[in-house]
Amino acid sequence: MTDATPVRRRVGVMGGTFDPIHHGHLVAASEVQAWFDLDEVVFAPTGRPWQKSERDVSPPEHRYLMTVIATAANPRFTVSRVDIDREGPTYTVDTLRDLSAAMPDADLYFITGADALTDIFSWHDADGLFELAQFVGCTRPGYDMDPETIAALPSSRVTIVEIPALAISSTDCRERQRRGQPVWYLVPDGVVQYIQKHRLYPSSEPDPTPTP
Ligand code: ATP
Numbered sequence: 001m002t003d004a005t006p007v008r009r010r011v012g013v014m015g016g017t018f019d020p021i022h023h024g025h026l027v028a029a030s031e032v033q034a035w036f037d038l039d040e041v042v043f044a045p046t047g048r049p050w051q052k053s054e055r056d057v058s059p060p061e062h063r064y065l066m067t068v069i070a071t072a073a074n075p076r077f078t079v080s081r082v083d084i085d086r087e088g089p090t091y092t093v094d095t096l097r098d099l100s101a102a103m104p105d106a107d108l109y110f111i112t113g114a115d116a117l118t119d120i121f122s123w124h125d126a127d128g129l130f131e132l133a134q135f136v137g138c139t140r141p142g143y144d145m146d147p148e149t150i151a152a153l154p155s156s157r158v159t160i161v162e163i164p165a166l167a168i169s170s171t172d173c174r175e176r177q178r179r180g181q182p183v184w185y186l187v188p189d190g191v192v193q194y195i196q197k198h199r200l201y202p203s204s205e206p207d208p209t210p211t212p
């Protein structure tokens, strides 16, 4: 007789603008994958991020392809188009609903940095979020989690994980590229080359990033 109980997969979801994806994102995803023994981590680049409408965000297709390039070598990392193919602003609740419908056999773990987790109560349908996934808050240099916010989170649905500190942000990568400073080793090599090829984050300098 065989055990008919279906085995549920454990799937991480790493949402982000990824403009560009950098090693802080990749280390957070890798660390949480190992911590929770996840079968897969799905990176979900946002369509139009509702929090970032004040600045121009690179076209979704560029952000999607940079995410594919950055994750290609890891057999447990995949990239989803759910958010970039959906019309309108991206809300995490929609990301989780769509992924959950596509993977009914999976328990979802939403991976988020300390800055984003602190804002969680301002997220669209914050209450519904905790029903859709376990939340994993990753420490991030420069962003201390407000103890009141942590205390208000449902402790059975949120885990805080300390990850190796990488003080890298996409904002800083964009600014460095614009100023002609190197972004090598802050983002994967293929992403540096993609940024140069497509002249993302242009500066007034003709060829800003020197090859090492
Ligand atoms: P931006 O500066 O444009 O906001 P970002 O570096 O914050 O970019 P996002 O795409 O906004 O990157 O972040 C996606 C997710 O990754 C968020 O949950 C964020 O908190 C988390 N994250 C980003 N960088 C780090 C890092 N260095 N360490 C831990 N978590 C991070």
Ligand code: MG
Residues within 6 Å of the ligand: none
């Ligand atoms: Mg951010």
